[in-house]
Amino acid sequence: MARTENTQNRKKKNNEIAVQGWEYPGEKKSKLKIIPLGGLEQIGLNMTAFEYEDSIIVVDCGLAFPGDDMLGIDLVIPDVTYLEQNLDKVKGFFITHGHEDHIGALPYVLQKIPVPVYGTKLTMAIIEGKLTEHPVPRGVKRKIVKYGQSISVGDFRVEYIRINHSIVDAASLAIFTPVGTVVHTGDFKIDHTPVFGAPADLSRFAELGKKGVLALLCESTNIFREGFTMSERTVGKTFDNIFAENQNSRIIVATFASNVDRVQQIINCACKYGRKVVVDGRSMVNIIGAAMELGYIQIPDGCLISIEELKNYPKEQTVLITTGSQGESMAALSRMAASIHRKVTICPGDTIIMSSHPIPGNEKAVARVINDLSLLGANVIFQDTHVSGHACQEEIKLMYALVKPKYAIPVHGEYRHLQAHAHLIQDLGIDSRRIFVMHSGDVLELDEDSAAICGQVPVGSVMVDGLGVGDVGNIVLRDRQTLAQHGIVIAVIVLERGSNQLLAGPDIVTRGFVYVRENEELMAEMKELVMGTVMECQDRRITDWGKIKNMIRDDLNDYLWKRMKRSPVILPIIMEA
Numbered sequence: 234m235a236r237t238e239n240t241q242n243r244k245k246k247n248n249e250i251a252v253q254g255w256e257y258p259g260e261k262k263s264k265l266k267i268i269p270l271g272g273l274e275q276i277g278l279n280m281t282a283f284e285y286e287d288s289i290i291v292v293d294c295g296l297a298f299p300g301d302d303m304l305g306i307d308l309v310i311p312d313v314t315y316l317e318q319n320l321d322k323v324k325g326f327f328i329t330h331g332h333e334d335h336i337g338a339l340p341y342v343l344q345k346i347p348v349p350v351y352g353t354k355l356t357m358a359i360i361e362g363k364l365t366e367h368p369v370p371r372g373v374k375r376k377i378v379k380y381g382q383s384i385s386v387g388d389f390r391v392e393y394i395r396i397n398h399s400i401v402d403a404a405s406l407a408i409f410t411p412v413g414t415v416v417h418t419g420d421f422k423i424d425h426t427p428v429f430g431a432p433a434d435l436s437r438f439a440e441l442g443k444k445g446v447l448a449l450l451c452e453s454t455n456i457f458r459e460g461f462t463m464s465e466r467t468v469g470k471t472f473d474n475i476f477a478e479n480q481n482s483r484i485i486v487a488t489f490a491s492n493v494d495r496v497q498q499i500i501n502c503a504c505k506y507g508r509k510v511v512v513d514g515r516s517m518v519n520i521i522g523a524a525m526e527l528g529y530i531q532i533p534d535g536c537l538i539s540i541e542e543l544k545n546y547p548k549e550q551t552v553l554i555t556t557g558s559q560g561e562s563m564a565a566l567s568r569m570a571a572s573i574h575r576k577v578t579i580c581p582g583d584t585i586i587m588s589s590h591p592i593p594g595n596e597k598a599v600a601r602v603i604n605d606l607s608l609l610g611a612n613v614i615f616q617d618t619h620v621s622g623h624a625c626q627e628e629i630k631l632m633y634a635l636v637k638p639k640y641a642i643p644v645h646g647e648y649r650h651l652q653a654h655a656h657l658i659q660d661l662g663i664d665s666r667r668i669f670v671m672h673s674g675d676v677l678e679l680d681e682d683s684a685a686i687c688g689q690v691p692v693g694s695v696m697v698d699g700l701g702v703g704d705v706g707n708i709v710l711r712d713r714q715t716l717a718q719h720g721i722v723i724a725v726i727v728l729e730r731g732s733n734q735l736l737a738g739p740d741i742v743t744r745g746f747v748y749v750r751e752n753e754e755l756m757a758e759m760k761e762l763v764m765g766t767v768m769e770c771q772d773r774r775i776t777d778w779g780k781i782k783n784m785i786r787d788d789l790n791d792y793l794w795k796r797m798k799r800s801p802v803i804l805p806i807i808m809e810a
Contacts, residue, residue, distance in 0.1 A: 288387025399622025560598025
């Protein structure tokens with residue numbers, strides 16, 4: 234939409250606008266559009282666009298990890314087709330915190346949407362580390378924002394508000410627009426005794442609520458849990474008890490690399506009981522290194538040693554802090570459990586602390602690692618060693634009580650989470666007509682007087698496989714699933730150039746289908762079948778190789794299904810001589 238003269242003048246009055254609370258006397262206003270591009274109907278892929286006339290800002294840019302049916306896929310990122318189509322409007326990415334489900338897609342998306350990125354200090358340090366591995370176009374600005382600071386871009390002003398989460402420097406956002414203020418909580422909990430930094434700035438939320446908030450986008454991850462989320466400090470007490478009870482064994486702690494406060498408490502216990510600390514796992518080393526540079530972790534001199542120095546100390550005087558609490562196959566703890574770690578061997582009597590809850594879908598992988606560690610003689614502790622970084626029901630109620638939004642938009646969760654969120658806040662007296670349970674791609678248009686879902690934009694999941702981004706789709710995944718379930722049968726024949734007479738073959742090669750040495754009769758029958766098909770093609774004077782291949786494929790399919798009730802991938806190959 235083209236700018237009017239009044240719109241141009243608004244840019245010149247930016248300071249005045251901020252003071253006036255973004256009111257435009259005498260001017261007809263457009264509606265604000267809120268467009269979730271991900272983060273609804275699943276955990277991860279968090280990304281929401283806010284659009285007003287010719288300005289778009291994007292909150293978060295996260296990834297999701299592949300499901301069991303996504304064979305060979307490394308990660309999943311949001312489809313940003315809508316942002317590409319409106320690239321001239323996009324003013325920047327505003328990141329709430331440094332977890333992968335909020336920043337992981339940035340290295341890929343910035344290739345297509347090269348606009349500024351804004352975030353708090355640790356968040357930007359983690360992003361910078363990711364961007365060194367995935368270079369982005371020159372000129373993409375990255376700006377560190379402090380709590381209480383506002384950034385004005387286009388028709389928006391965005392303020393960062395201190396909040397607590399399971400990673401340091403998490404923030405909620407107050408987004409000031411020409412039609413009202415929108416608050417986006419990001420992922421949050423209310424921790425009155427955080428390990429590092431100050432508690433959440435509840436007074437700022439209350440101040441915004443007093444002035445009037447048009448809409449609140451509130452996370453839904455822990456919506457089924459009653460009460461309040463426990464403080465991170467409670468885990469420190471549990472660690473202290475475990476260290477006291479296991480002074481004669483080596484201790485290995487697996488936790489999220491991003492949980493800097495958790496790592497600090499582990500280090501505190503290690504120093505208290507005279508143990509040296511080793512940090513293992515690539516992401517753990519990177520994030521802890523960034524946190525140390527920023528002063529977010531305090532490690533006494535001489536406490537931290539390299540993994541190569543581990544052999545120089547008695548096992549009962551060491552602590553390993555490692556990745557792999559979610560059972561990731563290539564993470565450090567999983568390699569230890571499989572006895573393939575180059576530096577660490579699990580021994581009977583080792584104490585392993587799993588300091589996290591399994592992410593939905595990872596339960597089997599975590600259980601497998603625990604079983605493998607137990608078989609090696611380790612004592613695995615996984616109860617009462619973790620607290621969530623997400624708000625439970627009472628904290629969500631408190632957020633609504635402080636902000637008093639006119640409209641409520643549950644975000645960050647599967648559809649069942651969003652529905653439960655809607656039911657919870659109806660009990661607070663919020664009219665169901667002012668609650669919008671949205672789907673990814675929905676366009677919510679709203680202003681002071683009305684709100685309605687008025688359309689859809691293209692959304693979806695883009696799969697990343699190695700260096701390929703988006704080159705694997707449903708058809709490829711279906712083939713991979715078939716290969717995984719039934720294997721492949723390759724039929725090779727050699728035909729004479731010109732006459733199409735059979736010169737050699739057929740040869741049958743299989744992978745993942747049957748054990749050839751024990752199924753020689755089956756292999757012979759398949760050769761005979763293909764020979765018959767080729768002869769039939771010659772009798773019918775069929776010379777088109779495509780038709781010959783299709784006939785071989787169809788005949789083998791029918792035969793194998795009748796004989797074995799299996800449908801492997803069948804690949805006919807014709808060579809010319």
